[in-house]
Amino acid sequence: MTRVMATGTSIFLIAVGAVLKFAVTATVSGISLATVGTILIVVGVIGLLVALVFLMQAGRGHTGTTRDRGIERGGYVDPYA
Numbered sequence: 078m079t080r081v082m083a084t085g086t087s088i089f090l091i092a093v094g095a096v097l098k099f100a101v102t103a104t105v106s107g108i109s110l111a112t113v114g115t116i117l118i119v120v121g122v123i124g125l126l127v128a129l130v131f132l133m134q135a136g137r138g139h140t141g142t143t144r145d146r147g148i149e150r151g152g153y154v155d156p157y158a
Contacts, residue, residue: 083128090121 094117097110104110 083124083131087121087124087128090117090124092121094118094121 094114096114097117098114101110101114
């Protein structure tokens with residue numbers, strides 16, 4: 078679940094950063110919104126790459142759940158007998 082959250086958060090940061098960099102034309106005293114947008118895009122891309130690396134590592138070692146499906150040759154044994 079945290080991997081999905083990390084991926085979603087990274088995509089959200091990229092989207093907000095792109096909006097600040099390319100769509101917002103307002104000016105704020107003392108801060109450049111385009112620079113903040115670029116920083117958010119870079120942080121989002123780094124977070125997405127880290128989440129994907131963890132996702133690939135987790136998938137590599139997982140073999141799934143296995144059960145022994147052996148057949149007992151002794152036949153049915155009544156537990157109440």
